[in-house]
Amino acid sequence: MAHQIISQSDINFLKDLLIEAGTLAVSLQANLSIIQNRGSSSGNSSALRADEQVLALTADEEVSQFLVNKLKSRFAKDTIISEEALPKYFLLSDQYTWLVDPIDGTHHYLANDSQYSIMIGLLWAGEPVYGWIYNPAFATLYHGGPGLGAWRVDRNGKLESIQSVLALEDKPVRAILGRRDKNNNPWLDKISDVTIIQAGGIGYKLSRILEDEADVLLHLAGRLKVWDTAGPVALALAAGLEVGSREIDQLFYPRDSYTHQMAIVMGKKGSLQWFRSKIITAWIQ
Numbered sequence: 157m158a159h160q161i162i163s164q165s166d167i168n169f170l171k172d173l174l175i176e177a178g179t180l181a182v183s184l185q186a187n188l189s190i191i192q193n194r195g196s197s198s199g200n201s202s203a204l205r206a207d208e209q210v211l212a213l214t215a216d217e218e219v220s221q222f223l224v225n226k227l228k229s230r231f232a233k234d235t236i237i238s239e240e241a242l243p244k245y246f247l248l249s250d251q252y253t254w255l256v257d258p259i260d261g262t263h264h265y266l267a268n269d270s271q272y273s274i275m276i277g278l279l280w281a282g283e284p285v286y287g288w289i290y291n292p293a294f295a296t297l298y299h300g301g302p303g304l305g306a307w308r309v310d311r312n313g314k315l316e317s318i319q320s321v322l323a324l325e326d327k328p329v330r331a332i333l334g335r336r337d338k339n340n341n342p343w344l345d346k347i348s349d350v351t352i353i354q355a356g357g358i359g360y361k362l363s364r365i366l367e368d369e370a371d372v373l374l375h376l377a378g379r380l381k382v383w384d385t386a387g388p389v390a391l392a393l394a395a396g397l398e399v400g401s402r403e404i405d406q407l408f409y410p411r412d413s414y415t416h417q418m419a420i421v422m423g424k425k426g427s428l429q430w431f432r433s434k435i436i437t438a439w440i441q
Contacts, residue, residue, distance in 0.1 A: 167299065178291075181292055278386070301393075346438075
């Protein structure tokens, strides 16, 4: 595009913003310890689950409000959509749209098992152009966009470039997917030369590929929301990963829908061909 998609100043603003939001999310987890202790002492597991649901909703809403308010103060003319603050009529802008997932992997946030993240993705004219994924448990931030590079910032503030990811190798492919997909597709365990890794939210799963702990991210159930994918897709493309589905080599963002009605794949070079030849073939049998 002829104009500058995003400035370095804005990138740095978002880096600081997600780290602040991570601090807020962690502070809200202190309430979880109180709830869990109370539930354990009372022996009332159903009450514990109800309290956890309240906690999750409260944390999601507080982190969402914090992020949305900050984004609105800096990008007043842009469309800003959060999972926890959906507009009455959903419509992506034909220019800038910010998509916010305040806590990606709520179940894992409640379990405090590190497999959750805070994500923001920026679309320009319906295409992901930059993404930020922050893992509060590891105090690690990933960010980047197509043509702008992919980067990792560790807990000490050290900035490192994430080099282009290598292609799939001739050895068992490490496929990372969520609990629901694994449970609903037991046939996956019977496919040869595939190692199944069950893990948390989309942002966390992508980060494991960026750290070379997995090769391909699979989401077979469909129905992912645009705030689940905008940040990860921009970052995946920045790192040289492939993104697509059963028949297409990209991911579209319809203006009037917030749901992807398809399976989604992100992974190293060769992942889409591997998915279509190995997974789809087994899936339809």
